[in-house]
Amino acid sequence: MRKIRQKHSASPSNNHGAALIIVLFVMTVLLGLGNIFVMRTINERNITNREREAAKAFYAAHGGTQAGLDGLDNLINNFLNDTIASSNPSSVISYTTGKVNSGDGIGWLVYSVRDAGNNPVLTQNGDQAEFAANAAIGDNTYQYRIVMMEKSDPVTVTPNVWDFPYNYRIESTGTTGTTSNKVLLSGDFTIRVQLANFARYSLFTNSQTTQSGTNVWFTNQTRFAGPVHTNARFNFALNPSGTFGDVITQTDQLARFYNLGSPVSLDAAFNGTRDVPVFNNTFTRNAGTITLSSPSQQTDMENQAMGGQTFSSNGIYVPNNGSSLTGGIYVRGDGTVNMSVDGGNNAVYTVTQGGTTQTITVNKTNNTTMVVGSTTNTYNGIPDGIDDVGTLIYATGGITSLMGTVQEDTQMTVASAGDMSITNNITYQDFTPGVGTPGTVGYVPPTADGTTNLLGLVSWGGNVRISTSAPNNVNVHSTILARQGVFQVDNYSSGSPRGIATLLGGIISDDYGAFGTFNGSTGQQVSGYGRNFVYDTRMDVGNAPPYFPSLNTFIAFTNGITDKIVWQEGGL
Numbered sequence: 001m002r003k004i005r006q007k008h009s010a011s012p013s014n015n016h017g018a019a020l021i022i023v024l025f026v027m028t029v030l031l032g033l034g035n036i037f038v039m040r041t042i043n044e045r046n047i048t049n050r051e052r053e054a055a056k057a058f059y060a061a062h063g064g065t066q067a068g069l070d071g072l073d074n075l076i077n078n079f080l081n082d083t084i085a086s087s088n089p090s091s092v093i094s095y096t097t098g099k100v101n102s103g104d105g106i107g108w109l110v111y112s113v114r115d116a117g118n119n120p121v122l123t124q125n126g127d128q129a130e131f132a133a134n135a136a137i138g139d140n141t142y143q144y145r146i147v148m149m150e151k152s153d154p155v156t157v158t159p160n161v162w163d164f165p166y167n168y169r170i171e172s173t174g175t176t177g178t179t180s181n182k183v184l185l186s187g188d189f190t191i192r193v194q195l196a197n198f199a200r201y202s203l204f205t206n207s208q209t210t211q212s213g214t215n216v217w218f219t220n221q222t223r224f225a226g227p228v229h230t231n232a233r234f235n236f237a238l239n240p241s242g243t244f245g246d247v248i249t250q251t252d253q254l255a256r257f258y259n260l261g262s263p264v265s266l267d268a269a270f271n272g273t274r275d276v277p278v279f280n281n282t283f284t285r286n287a288g289t290i291t292l293s294s295p296s297q298q299t300d301m302e303n304q305a306m307g308g309q310t311f312s313s314n315g316i317y318v319p320n321n322g323s324s325l326t327g328g329i330y331v332r333g334d335g336t337v338n339m340s341v342d343g344g345n346n347a348v349y350t351v352t353q354g355g356t357t358q359t360i361t362v363n364k365t366n367n368t369t370m371v372v373g374s375t376t377n378t379y380n381g382i383p384d385g386i387d388d389v390g391t392l393i394y395a396t397g398g399i400t401s402l403m404g405t406v407q408e409d410t411q412m413t414v415a416s417a418g419d420m421s422i423t424n425n426i427t428y429q430d431f432t433p434g435v436g437t438p439g440t441v442g443y444v445p446p447t448a449d450g451t452t453n454l455l456g457l458v459s460w461g462g463n464v465r466i467s468t469s470a471p472n473n474v475n476v477h478s479t480i481l482a483r484q485g486v487f488q489v490d491n492y493s494s495g496s497p498r499g500i501a502t503l504l505g506g507i508i509s510d511d512y513g514a515f516g517t518f519n520g521s522t523g524q525q526v527s528g529y530g531r532n533f534v535y536d537t538r539m540d541v542g543n544a545p546p547y548f549p550s551l552n553t554f555i556a557f558t559n560g561i562t563d564k565i566v567w568q569e570g571g572l
Helices: 012-086 089-102 105-112 295-306 537-541
Strands: 123-125 128-137 140-150 155-158 161-176 179-197 203-205 228-230 248-250 255-257 264-266 315-317 329-332 335-341 347-353 356-363 368-372 376-380 391-395 399-406 411-416 420-428 454-459 464-466 475-482 487-489 497-509 516-518 525-535 550-557 564-569
Touching: 012 105, 012 128, 012 140, 012 161, 012 179, 012 550, 089 105, 089 155, 089 161, 089 179, 089 550, 105 123, 105 128, 105 140, 105 161, 295 329, 295 391, 295 411, 315 347, 315 356, 329 347, 347 391, 399 411, 399 454, 420 454, 464 475, 487 497, 525 537
Parallel strands: 203 228, 203 497, 228 248, 329 391, 335 399, 391 411, 399 420, 411 454, 420 464, 420 475, 454 475, 464 487, 475 497, 497 525
Antiparallel strands: 123 128, 128 140, 140 161, 155 161, 161 179, 179 550, 179 564, 255 264, 315 329, 335 347, 347 356, 356 368, 368 376, 516 525
């Protein structure tokens, strides 16, 4: 009997179960992969957010260090300077001298940095002075702390001039969300305390009139970048009627305005749209009177030039003890001075008095001075006056001709008892020339920033004048003081226009000298020079020509804050 072979096959239920298992397995794998992908995405997003926050926090911290630098400059050049400038000079001398002698630079600093309410701004923590602040930058914040320590003991530089050296660090923390970052900046600076100097003014007058009493008007040809003061009132004409970049102060309460030829005096900064000066800082009326120098300063300057000697007859003298110079260059009587630079880059002064001429060559490298006249003599030292502050030329009469170039390493003052006549350009050997035409769009004025040569012109009893022999578009690089006179142009009201007189420096005078005339309707120049007075900004940070007259107030400043990043760290 044949056996029948049976066929066996999986049941439908078994097939479906296997398929389900496979599907479940695949889904589990896919879900796992999805979760991994999601978690990785979330983690990467979190990492990116943290990195973004860390970067924002770093930049906030870095911004804090820059704010700290600005804060440090403000503490010294504003808060401290305001305190010193408003203090009784004898008190400044007494307190500062005491702290210098005891070597307590931190105590002096904490006591002297005060706000407008005379409240201390710094806190003392042992041998450190500290200041803290914080601010927000959008969604970010920073906190910084300035810590100041003595770098070395304070010193007396010269009588009534002191230096206080400090190290500092700025610790800044920037925060964004929950992330913080830190930056540390460190450096050093030196605070100098000294008598304020008239050289700080771009313009100072006792009266804003000519010597005959005629009003001198500020017009669109007038531009002052530095501080301006008069012990009277200012006169403004047309729109614009002068541009002023720094503080401008006058003793009178009322200012005078041209008003289309019918002048008016107003307790205001402008006259409608007719006479509108441009003040980029403040215009203060009813300010205090400032006394313009004193006869004792003239006597001191003359004595500095004489080097402890006396001279009874007219002539040119370079005081010495036979081998070394003891004073400056002393001219008894009227004289002429021509400043130049020789091929060896030495300063040369050709001085004439009467029928005598001497050529004086100053070699600063070798610290020698050669005097060539009827004989030739070479001396040790340079004609820097008794105090060795800088080259000084003093004439007991007037200087009938002054011109030339101030050598690049020379700081000097030329002074006279009488008039001083500028007969040609006077320029610094080292300076940056201007570009373009003054008063036009795109004009870039000349500057002496970063240079060391410096010139002061002082007439104690006369005027400083630009002669008719001076060229058109004349240049004068100097800070000028005419204690009893003016800085003006000879024959300013006659002849044709002579272009622009460019002064790189400042003017301090009794009255305000006229430079030219203008059409009252159009403002166009009719005769003389237009003014292009460019402030020498080096004077605004405590510089001054040697022996230049000082004010009866002290100032405190620093212009050498160095800095470097010490470290920075990541998120905390």
